[in-house]
Amino acid sequence: MAKVLEGKAVAAAMAGQLRLRAEALARRGVEPRLAILRVGDNGSDLAYERAAAKRCAALGIGVETVTLPGDADTQAVLAAIDRVNADERIHGCLPLRPLPGAIDDGSVRQRLSARKDVDGIGPASLARLFTGSGEGFSPCTAQACLELLDYYGVGLRGRHAVIIGRSLVVSRPLALLLVERDATVTICHTKTVDLPALCRTADILVSAAGKAGLVDASYLRPGQVVVDVGVNVSPEGKLCGDVRFEQAETIVDAISPVPGGVGSVTTLVLCKHVIQAAEAVCGLPDGTER
Numbered sequence: 352m353a354k355v356l357e358g359k360a361v362a363a364a365m366a367g368q369l370r371l372r373a374e375a376l377a378r379r380g381v382e383p384r385l386a387i388l389r390v391g392d393n394g395s396d397l398a399y400e401r402a403a404a405k406r407c408a409a410l411g412i413g414v415e416t417v418t419l420p421g422d423a424d425t426q427a428v429l430a431a432i433d434r435v436n437a438d439e440r441i442h443g444c445l446p447l448r449p450l451p452g453a454i455d456d457g458s459v460r461q462r463l464s465a466r467k468d469v470d471g472i473g474p475a476s477l478a479r480l481f482t483g484s485g486e487g488f489s490p491c492t493a494q495a496c497l498e499l500l501d502y503y504g505v506g507l508r509g510r511h512a513v514i515i516g517r518s519l520v521v522s523r524p525l526a527l528l529l530v531e532r533d534a535t536v537t538i539c540h541t542k543t544v545d546l547p548a549l550c551r552t553a554d555i556l557v558s559a560a561g562k563a564g565l566v567d568a569s570y571l572r573p574g575q576v577v578v579d580v581g582v583n584v585s586p587e588g589k590l591c592g593d594v595r596f597e598q599a600e601t602i603v604d605a606i607s608p609v610p611g612g613v614g615s616v617t618t619l620v621l622c623k624h625v626i627q628a629a630e631a632v633c634g635l636p637d638g639t640e641r
């Protein structure tokens with residue numbers, strides 16, 4: 352049976368370290384602080400906001416929610432971003448996306464200061480992924496996949512990682528992070544020919560398609576490590592990933608579950624970035640990922 356890569360253990364280890372770092376900041380009179388920017392009151396945004404706020408509070412990170420009505424226009428959102436950028440008490444900002452359709456997402460991503468872009472959505476953060484230098488942060492979900500693999504000691508150097516998905520939010524950033532760590536990466540999408548055969552060539556298979564049950568036994572072989580990023584609702588109404596877990600666990604070496612895998616680590620990465628941003632302001636070395 353495959354080893355189950357539980358996100359909870361990773362999150363607990365990260366939380367222990369982050370609490371110490373927040374305490375070191377507190378001794379200097381600095382409270383790391385996150386602004387969550389929410390437009391409207393969409394249920395999943397509210398749920399994410401509550402979960403993030405709870406996690407932050409437990410680590411000594413202050414949170415304030417900047418809310419705008421659901422019919423706010425782009426100018427109103429940009430004005431809110433300007434206030435956050437100018438507020439020295441705030442170290443990181445998380446705009447909850449997708450933003451309502453009338454708002455120009457590109458302008459929002461451009462406007463947020465790279466120093467506060469803790470979910471890695473802006474052009475400077477993406478440039479940093481490409482160049483390995485400059486300001487900004489890695490997108491939290493992509494970074495969470497690496498945290499999970501690192502915690503469980505999965506070697507990356509020289510290994511073939513196949514990623515299902517090419518989104519700017521998850522898959523492409525993850526591909527760059529894996530290349531930076533000396534993996535050989537193949538990115539797949541809906542036009543990829545013979546996806547199962549390609550996936551079977553992977554040492555590390557990451558699925559971020561958002562398709563329940565896409566990855567079945569035909570995509571897998573013994574020896575693989577599988578990271579399931581997908582968050583879907585099954586026809587039975589249950590939360591599930593992209594991978595048919597019950598098939599995969601009898602074939603591969605290790606697999607992350609959904610729920611309880613990557614998703615449990617993502618908020619911790621957000622917290623880590625807020626603390627890192629606060630440390631940068633204080634001139635403290637952060638010792639975290641690039």
Ligand code: NAP
Binds near residue numbers: 492540561582614615
């Ligand atoms: P997205 O923008 O919809 O991208 C999905 C990607 O998967 C696309 O590139 C698409 O290819 C590809 N794809 C879809 N079906 C496919 C198929 N049958 N065969 C091959 N490729 C296929 O989604 P996303 O924002 O990257 O998110 C991916 C998943 O991760 C979602 O389930 C989302 O809910 C989840 N997620 C989880 C977390 C977390 O913390 N755990 C965070 C963010 C997102 P094309 O480009 O050709 O369309």
